Amino acid sequence: MTERAARKVPIRTCVGCEQERPRSEFLRVVRTPEGQVVVDRSGRTPGRGAYLCPSRSCFAQAVKKKRLARTLRAPVPDEVMRQVEEWLDG
Numbered sequence: 001m002t003e004r005a006a007r008k009v010p011i012r013t014c015v016g017c018e019q020e021r022p023r024s025e026f027l028r029v030v031r032t033p034e035g036q037v038v039v040d041r042s043g044r045t046p047g048r049g050a051y052l053c054p055s056r057s058c059f060a061q062a063v064k065k066k067r068l069a070r071t072l073r074a075p076v077p078d079e080v081m082r083q084v085e086e087w088l089d090g
C-alpha cells in the first residue's frame, strides 16, 4: 500500500483483538441515534459504531468481554449477534 492510500483510509480498532485496521476491512455494528443496534453493511449508517474483524475468534472475544455492548453503550439484541455470525460464515 502506498503512503498516500494509507493516509486516506480511516483506521479503526477491533472490539475483539484490539488490532487496528482500515475501516473497510471490518464489520461495523452501529447504535443509531434512535437507539437501535444494527449490523451496518453499507458502512454509512449514522450513529456510534463498533468494529469487528471478519474472524470468529474476534467475535468470540467481543462476546466474552461484552465489548460490543460496552462500545455501543447499549445491549446488543440476539438477532444482531445472529446476523454477525451469519456474516462471518458468509
Ligand SMILES: [Zn+2]
Residues within 6 Å of the ligand: 014, 015, 016, 017, 018, 019, 052, 053, 055, 058
Ligand atoms: Zn479483531
